[in-house]
Structure formats: structure tokens, C-alpha cells
Amino acid sequence: MRHLALCALLLGLGMASPAWAVNPDEMLKDPAKEARARELGRELRCMVCQNQSIDDSDADLARDLRLIVRERIDLGDSDNDVRRFLVERYGDYVLLKPPFKSSTLALWLGPPVLLLGAAATVALFYRRRRRTTVTPAVEVPLSPEEQRRLDRLLKETGQ
Amino acid sequence: MRRVLYLLPVLIFVGLTALFLKGLTMDPRQIPSVLIDRPVPEMALAPLPGRGADTGLSTADLKGRVSVVNIYGSWCIACVQEHPTLMALKQQSDVPIHGIDWRDDPEQGAAWLKKHGDPYQRVGSDPAPGRTAVDFGVTGAPESFIVDRNGIIRYKHVGPITPENWRKTLLPIIRELEK
Numbered sequence: 001m002r003h004l005a006l007c008a009l010l011l012g013l014g015m016a017s018p019a020w021a022v023n024p025d026e027m028l029k030d031p032a033k034e035a036r037a038r039e040l041g042r043e044l045r046c047m048v049c050q051n052q053s054i055d056d057s058d059a060d061l062a063r064d065l066r067l068i069v070r071e072r073i074d075l076g077d078s079d080n081d082v083r084r085f086l087v088e089r090y091g092d093y094v095l096l097k098p099p100f101k102s103s104t105l106a107l108w109l110g111p112p113v114l115l116l117g118a119a120a121t122v123a124l125f126y127r128r129r130r131r132t133t134v135t136p137a138v139e140v141p142l143s144p145e146e147q148r149r150l151d152r153l154l155k156e157t158g159q
Numbered sequence: 160m161r162r163v164l165y166l167l168p169v170l171i172f173v174g175l176t177a178l179f180l181k182g183l184t185m186d187p188r189q190i191p192s193v194l195i196d197r198p199v200p201e202m203a204l205a206p207l208p209g210r211g212a213d214t215g216l217s218t219a220d221l222k223g224r225v226s227v228v229n230i231y232g233s234w235c236i237a238c239v240q241e242h243p244t245l246m247a248l249k250q251q252s253d254v255p256i257h258g259i260d261w262r263d264d265p266e267q268g269a270a271w272l273k274k275h276g277d278p279y280q281r282v283g284s285d286p287a288p289g290r291t292a293v294d295f296g297v298t299g300a301p302e303s304f305i306v307d308r309n310g311i312i313r314y315k316h317v318g319p320i321t322p323e324n325w326r327k328t329l330l331p332i333i334r335e336l337e338k
Contacts, residue, residue: 048299089293
């Protein structure tokens with residue numbers, strides 16, 4: 001019974017929606033603009049905590065950036081304008097999802113290339129093994145000499 | 160061919176070990192600044208109360224001489240640690256140091272300078288949400304920028320300036336820019 005309660009608790013914790021750090025006093029009045037600000041906030045890195053988004057973080061700098069993102073949106077910036085505004089100041093690092101460009105080629109293409117390479121190696125390995133262990137298509141009958149040896153062995157073991 | 164194949168895992172292991180060893184010695188907070196070799200952001204910061212003739216800090220003030228812009232705040236613990244170094248530099252060095260009082264109440268920023276000493280020529284107040292600091296790509300305090308005589312940012316130092324990193328890193332860059 002206790003286990004069941006614990007399970008229910010853990011399940012509840014797992015399903016609980018994450019609490020954003022956005023405070024009511026920061027929000028924009030226009031719900032559509034606020035939704036855009038939330039969406040953007042989730043993909044922008046908090047430069048202090050580094051592995052949290054500015055939407056998640058309680059750091060003061062994250063709060064400042066949330067306010068500045070809302071300010072830009074209120075001024076009529078598009079989502080891309082806001083992203084560019086922050087990248088110009090903090091670099092690509094501020095984007096939680098790194099952009100696809102020449103300096104990030106290894107990052108983006110590395111895993112698929114490794115996976116394909118591994119798959120090719122495994123395929124090659126099995127193909128080669130099958131070729132060496134495959135039984136000949138035509139069964140060669142025993143020669144008379146071989147037949148005699150087999151008979152003798154069978155007789156020795158008392159069959 | 161076969162022998163190379165058997166060696167491959169060892170080579171990969173050695174390569175990864177080298178990569179991880181290098182990673183261990185790197186500071187994740189040292190993020191290369193994108194503002195290097197770019198002009199100082201447009202700013203016109205108000206002065207702190209009680210600093211005499213100081214008119215605050217604006218973009219034009221950073222032209223004409225190689226200078227250091229230091230981001231501080233009265234709330235910043237590491238700034239207390241850095242401050243004696245800045246005070247010593249005011250005495251011993253001819254390099255002008257300007258301050259930006261970041262995310263701070265100007266009164267408190269001024270009181271903090273009264274208490275710990277005032278190493279700055281000019282100080283600009285950048286209260287929350289610290290728009291100028293964000294324009295500088297600041298991620299924390301203290302941070303310092305070396306600005307050349309044309310108002311171009313040449314170097315960013317994250318964390319407290321110590322006598323050692325001043326002597327070994329910052330001063331040589333400043334001397335080079337002063338040539």
C-alpha cells in the first residue's frame with residue numbers, strides 16, 4: 001500500500017507541469033505577445049546558470065533578459081529580430097539550440113555520421129560471417145575411405 | 160589493414176581522453192565575447208550621486224585614450240575581492256578605469272564606493288534591467304573591458320582582476336594598444 005502511494009506521488013511529480021520563473025509583474029498585457037515571449041524565453045540560455053532557459057531561471061540576469069525580450073516584442077520586433085538582438089550581444093551560446101553553420105557542422109552531423117558508420121560496420125561484419133560459415137550448396141558425398149572410417153568409429157563406440 | 164582495425168579502439172580511447180582532459184581544465188564561464196573588435200555600445204549613463212564633477216559615462220567618453228570599463232555592483236561579493244586591486248591600480252597605473260554600477264540603486268552604488276574606496280574616473284549608473292550591461296554582453300560581475308582609443312572593445316576579462324592577471328594579461332594588451 002505504501003509502495004502504491006509512493007508510486008502515485010512520483011507519478012504526480014513527474015506529470016506536474018514545470019513551474020516557470022516568469023513573475024506576473026513581468027508579463028505583457030497582450031496574451032499573444034506574452035505567448036511569443038514565453039516561446040522565445042524557453043529557447044534562450046540563461047548565461048549565469050548556463051543549462052537553464054531564461055524562462056526557467058530565477059537568476060537576476062535571466063529576469064533582465066525576460067524583460068528585455070518583452071520590451072523588444074512590444075516595440076514590434078519579430079521573433080528572429082529578438083534572437084538576433086541577443087546573439088549580437090551574447091553570441092550563439094545564448095541560443096539553447098545551436099544554429100546550423102560551418103562551425104557547428106561536426107556538432108550536427110557527427111552523431112548521424114557515427115550512427116551510419118556503426119550500422120555499416122555491423123552490416124559488413126554479419127555479411128562476412130555469413131559468407132564464411134555458410135554450408136556448401138551441393139553436399140559432397142563421403143568417399144569410400146571416409147565411409148569406412150565412419151563405420152569403424154561408430155562400431156567402436158558400440159552403436 | 161586488420162592490425163590498424165584492432166588499434167582503432169585504442170586510438171579512439173586516447174583521443175577521447177585527451178579531449179576530456181582538456182575539457183577538465185576549461186572554465187565553462189569563459190564564454191568568448193562576440194563584442195571583441197566591435198565599438199562600445201551606445202550609452203549615456205547617469206552619474207552616481209556625490210561624485211563631484213563626474214557627468215556619468217557615455218560612449219563618447221571612451222574615445223581618445225585606452226581605458227578599462229569595469230562592471231560592478233554594491234551587491235557583488237567578488238567585486239569586494241577585486242576592489243583593493245583596482246585601488247592599487249589607481250595609485251600605480253596611468254590607465255583610466257571607468258565603472259558601470261550594474262543593477263544597483265545609485266545611492267547604494269555610491270555608498271559602496273565611499274566604504275571601499277573609489278578607483279574610477281567616471282561611473283555610470285545602469286539600474287535593472289541593466290540595458291547597457293546587456294549591450295556589453297555581461298554575464299556577471301565583476302567583468303572588465305579594455306577599450307582602445309577609438310572606442311573599440313579589444314578584450315573582455317571575466318571575474319575579478321588580480322595583480323597577477325593585470326600584470327600578465329591586461330597590462331600587456333593595454334600597452335600594445337597604446338603604441
